[in-house]
Structures are given as structure tokens and as C-alpha cells.
Amino acid sequence: MAGADGLKVGVFDSGFGGLTVLRELVELLPGVDSIYLGDTARLPYGSKSRETISRYAVSSARFLEEQGADLLVIACNTATAMALEDIQVSLPIPVIGVIEPGAAGVAAAGRAGHVLVLATAATVSSGAYTRALARMGLKAYEKACPLLVPLVEEGWVSHPVTDEVIRIYLEEALAAAPETDTLLLGCTHYPLIEVAIRRVLEGMGRPMEIVDSAKATALATAKLVTERFPNAIRMGEPRRSFFATDSVDKFRRLGGNFLGQPVDEVLLVDLGG
Amino acid sequence: MAGADGLKVGVFDSGFGGLTVLRELVELLPGVDSIYLGDTARLPYGSKSRETISRYAVSSARFLEEQGADLLVIACNTATAMALEDIQVSLPIPVIGVIEPGAAGVAAAGRAGHVLVLATAATVSSGAYTRALARMGLKAYEKACPLLVPLVEEGWVSHPVTDEVIRIYLEEALAAAPETDTLLLGCTHYPLIEVAIRRVLEGMGRPMEIVDSAKATALATAKLVTERFPNAIRMGEPRRSFFATDSVDKFRRLGGNFLGQPVDEVLLVDLGG
Numbered sequence: 001m002a003g004a005d006g007l008k009v010g011v012f013d014s015g016f017g018g019l020t021v022l023r024e025l026v027e028l029l030p031g032v033d034s035i036y037l038g039d040t041a042r043l044p045y046g047s048k049s050r051e052t053i054s055r056y057a058v059s060s061a062r063f064l065e066e067q068g069a070d071l072l073v074i075a076c077n078t079a080t081a082m083a084l085e086d087i088q089v090s091l092p093i094p095v096i097g098v099i100e101p102g103a104a105g106v107a108a109a110g111r112a113g114h115v116l117v118l119a120t121a122a123t124v125s126s127g128a129y130t131r132a133l134a135r136m137g138l139k140a141y142e143k144a145c146p147l148l149v150p151l152v153e154e155g156w157v158s159h160p161v162t163d164e165v166i167r168i169y170l171e172e173a174l175a176a177a178p179e180t181d182t183l184l185l186g187c188t189h190y191p192l193i194e195v196a197i198r199r200v201l202e203g204m205g206r207p208m209e210i211v212d213s214a215k216a217t218a219l220a221t222a223k224l225v226t227e228r229f230p231n232a233i234r235m236g237e238p239r240r241s242f243f244a245t246d247s248v249d250k251f252r253r254l255g256g257n258f259l260g261q262p263v264d265e266v267l268l269v270d271l272g273g
Numbered sequence: 274m275a276g277a278d279g280l281k282v283g284v285f286d287s288g289f290g291g292l293t294v295l296r297e298l299v300e301l302l303p304g305v306d307s308i309y310l311g312d313t314a315r316l317p318y319g320s321k322s323r324e325t326i327s328r329y330a331v332s333s334a335r336f337l338e339e340q341g342a343d344l345l346v347i348a349c350n351t352a353t354a355m356a357l358e359d360i361q362v363s364l365p366i367p368v369i370g371v372i373e374p375g376a377a378g379v380a381a382a383g384r385a386g387h388v389l390v391l392a393t394a395a396t397v398s399s400g401a402y403t404r405a406l407a408r409m410g411l412k413a414y415e416k417a418c419p420l421l422v423p424l425v426e427e428g429w430v431s432h433p434v435t436d437e438v439i440r441i442y443l444e445e446a447l448a449a450a451p452e453t454d455t456l457l458l459g460c461t462h463y464p465l466i467e468v469a470i471r472r473v474l475e476g477m478g479r480p481m482e483i484v485d486s487a488k489a490t491a492l493a494t495a496k497l498v499t500e501r502f503p504n505a506i507r508m509g510e511p512r513r514s515f516f517a518t519d520s521v522d523k524f525r526r527l528g529g530n531f532l533g534q535p536v537d538e539v540l541l542v543d544l545g546g
Binding site for chain 1: 322325423424426438441519520
């Protein structure tokens with residue numbers, strides 16, 4: 001925290017999805033300053049290898065720290081699964097990922113025994129959710145859903161094709177893991193189709209608890225802020241900055257759907273590549 | 274052409290799609306040596322800005338020239354639309370894109386008056402196909418189809434959801450351009466769903482000529498080779514090398530579907546980023 005400035009929370013994602021975490025965080029801590037980076041020139045991370053994702057995520061995290069972030073939220077499941085430790089050892093500030101909070105959110109929901117995690121291919125291949133849930137005594141089945149991010153980005157959040165794709169993925173997953181009693185949304189794009197997922201589950205006669213890792217992560221971040229940085233929130237209007245590594249116009253246009261309010265100004269940053 | 278080596282054709286795409294061009298080229302020139310690069314660490318290009326795409330494409334093209342390519346095929350519609358001239362001025366070897374050959378392929382088909390081009394968002398926003406077709410006296414309507422690449426990469430090439438997405442895109446396009454008589458596949462992923470597109474058009478009562486820019490580009494490349502490099506094909510088994518900037522395992526696994534034969538060995542290359 002430089003001088004009279006308040007606490008500044010850095011939030012990082014490969015694209016826009018992390019704005020769903022920022023949205024929840026702003027609900028909990030309306031006065032907090034924030035700085036967001038979407039690494040849109042190199043997205044999506046979900047289909048790439050651990051080495052590539054780690055290289056991209058560490059350089060993105062360093063940028064936010066250089067811009068004055070006092071605390072960093074990796075608001076991207078893939079980057080958390082593949083690179084959280086690499087980021088933590090690279091930066092001198094606290095770094096929170098989405099996976100531990102997501103798993104803790106399931107445990108806190110209380111009814112869970114068997115958890116179905118919907119996520120990207122890279123997140124699933126890492127097994128990070130299975131390990132985090134096992135530490136809490138919960139069984140997990142992870143299902144890769146590669147089409148859900150493109151469908152959300154196409155804007156088809158309430159659309160028969162999206163419902164049908166969700167139904168196919170859920171049927172495959174529930175056939176493999178029939179004891180499932182709780183669903184964990186393991187990708188920051190998925191809160192935008194939570195209503196559709198709920199509708200499809202009801203149509204299948206399998207309504208169940210849905211836990212959103214974005215919301216759980218915002219809660220964990222707010223808790224860390226009040227514990228580690230008490231009295232750190234400045235008075236007055238919060239300052240929010242947005243950076244992207246590719247088209248700032250597209251970020252402005254799409255970002256508002258994820259943030260739940262207009263994104264006014266986005267600055268272009270070149271991280272190489 | 275170094276010493277006793279034969280002609281080596283470089284083929285570049287952001288991912289696997291360009292393998293459909295190589296597949297057609299190998300049919301026409303079975304003995305030709307080739308070197309392929311998929312810039313898989315930075316794909317997809319189709320949703321990114323001109324500046325970013327040009328930077329990625331020029332560095333990829335330079336790599337192929339350094340590896341000994343005598344002639345380069347930009348087997349990616351987005352890179353051609355956004356960066357063909359940047360690549361041509363950066364390299365001392367002939368460079369062919371997919372857009373001029375695709376447009377010429379439509380003109381050669383003979384029946385065309387009004388052409389519907391299906392492509393990525395970036396290709397459509399460039400207007401490159403509309404300009405290339407206008408130079409041949411043809412009218413074009415370009416339709417961005419962002420979900421088709423993810424559907425092909427999910428392996429849903431013959432799937433009811435893919436048919437439905439194609440139907441939605443075609444209905445929107447044909448409502449805006451009702452005089453369409455010819456369809457141009459303006460993305461190297463689309464040959465894998467040509468059968469599905471044909472089936473949907475028939476179901477809509479709108480069967481029409483479908484021109485594939487991958488095939489047209491392979492024809493143009495073969496013509497250039499026989500004109501500019503006569504007697505350049507070595508005798509004996511052709512040498513084919515494959516490079517990728519991300520997971521070589523995934524390239525090996527998925528690449529065969531696009532190439533139509535197994536991809537045995539893929540080498541990892543780091544272009545920065």
C-alpha cells in the first residue's frame with residue numbers, strides 16, 4: 001500500500017471470466033480499490049499445457065504486482081490448477097487461487113458427499129479439484145466441458161443449443177458418477193450459465209446444490225482482507241483499473257456482461273508473445 | 274533449396290486446421306518435402322486483434338523460413354486476412370495465403386453470383402474475402418461462425434448439436450443474403466464439417482455449390498511449385514516435419530484427423546510469449 005492509497009486487490013484471468021469473481025468481491029467490499037488484468041492475447045488457457053500456462057500466468061501476475069497490487073486473486077481455474085505455486089513463489093504478496101476456496105465452499109454447503117466438478121480440459125487434467133476436495137473428505141468426479149466457454153462468449157447463455165450441450169455433458173458425467181449430490185462450477189465463465197445448468201438438472205429429474213467457485217473465492221478474499229489488512233479500505237469512490245493484452249474494445253463490450261456493470265476504460269498492455 | 278535437398282514447402286496455421294491444406298497438397302504433389310508449424314500456444318487467432326495476429330504470424334513465418342522453407346503457405350484464413358502483406362514484406366520467399374485462391378476457386382466453379390463466406394470473427398471483420406471476390410466481379414456476404422471451430426475441436430463433426438448450430442448460422446446468413454448461390458468455407462477447420470453443412474443445406478431446401486478454400490489453396494500452391502520450381506521434387510520418400518508451440522501430444526492426437534493420416538513426430542518450439 002503506497003502512502004495514502006488504500007488497499008489494492010489485483011485480479012487476474014486469461015480473459016473476462018475473472019470479472020465474475022471481481023463482481024462478487026465488489027458486493028462484499030464495495031470500497032476496495034482493484035486492478036484487473038485479462039490476458040486476452042493468449043487466451044484461452046484451458047486447452048494448453050502446464051508449461052505454457054505457467055509462463056503466461058507468472059508474467060501476468062508480475063504485471064499486477066508491479067502496478068501496485070497488495071494482494072492477488074488468480075480468478076482463473078486453469079491458471080490456479082496449473083500455476084498457483086509458481087505464482088506464489090514468484091511474488092512477495094499474498095496470492096489466492098479459486099480452487100481451495102471452491103472446495104471449501106462445497107464443504108461449507110454441508111450436504112456434499114460426492115461432488116461433480118465442471119471445468120476446462122486443462123483444469124480437469126490437473127486433478128487439482130479432486131485433491132482439494134479429498135483433503136476435505138469429499139469424493140470428486142471432474143468433467144471437462146470444452147464447449148461451454150465458447151457458448152458463453154457467443155452470448156448464448158439462455159439458448160436451446162447451450163441447454164442441449166449442458167445436458168449431454170451432465171448425462172455423460174452422471175452416468176460415470178451416479179452418486180453425485182453437489183455440483184461445483186469450476187470455471188469463472190460458468191456463473192453466467194448457472195440458471196441454464198439448474199434448468200437442465202431439473203429437466204433431468206436431478207436437481208442438486210450448485211456451488212460457484214467465483215462466489216466462494218470472493219468470500220475467501222474478503223476474509224483475508226479483513227484479517228490481514230484491517231482499516232485498509234480508503235474512504236471515497238473506489239478506483240478500478242482494467243488492463244487487457246488484446247483488443248480493449250472487445251473487453252469493454254463483453255466485460256460488462258461478466259462484471260454486471262459497464263466497463264468504461266480498458267488499457268492495452270503488451271506482455272510479449 | 275539447400276544443396277541436394279528437394280523443394281521444401283512451409284505450411285503455417287495457428288493450430289491444426291492448416292493440416293487440411295497440407296492434406297490436399299500431398300494429394301497433388303505426393304513427393305514434396307514439407308514443414309508444418311501450428312502456433313498452438315497462442316491459438317485461436319480468430320477472436321484477436323490485427324496487431325496481435327500480425328505479430329504472432331510474422332514470427333511463425335520467420336521460423337519456417339529459418340528452418341529452410343523455400344515457399345510458404347499461410348494455411349490460416351485469419352492470418353491471411355490480417356497479416357499476409359506483413360509476412361510477404363518480412364520474408365524473401367514466395368508466400369501464398371488462402372483467401373485469393375479461395376476466391377479464385379469460387380470464380381472457377383462458374384455458377385457463382387452471390388457468395389456466402391463462413392469464417393471466424395477476425396476474418397469477417399477484415400472484409401478480405403469481400404474485397405477478393407469483388408475483384409472477380411462477385412458479391413459476398415460474410416458470416417462469423419465462432420462456435421464451429423470449438424465444435425470441430427471437440428470432435429463433434431457428425432453430431433446433432435453441430436447440425437443445429439450450422440442451421441442457426443445459415444438461417445441468419447441466408448435471411449440477410451437471400452440471393453446466395455455458392456458457399457465458401459473460409460476457415461481451414463470447416464472441411465471437417467463439409468458433409469454436415471451439405472446435409473443442413475439440403476434439409477433447409479437450399480442445396481448449393483460448396484467451395485473449400487483449403488483445396489483451392491493446395492491447387493494454387495501446386496501450380497506455383499510446378500511453374501517456379503520445375504524438377505524440384507526429390508526422388509524417394511518425402512520428408513515431413515511438424516512443429517507446435519504447445520503440447521506436442523495433443524497435436525499428435527488431434528492432428529491425424531485433419532491430415533487424414535497419423536502424425537508421428539511433433540517437435541516443440543518456443544517462439545516467446
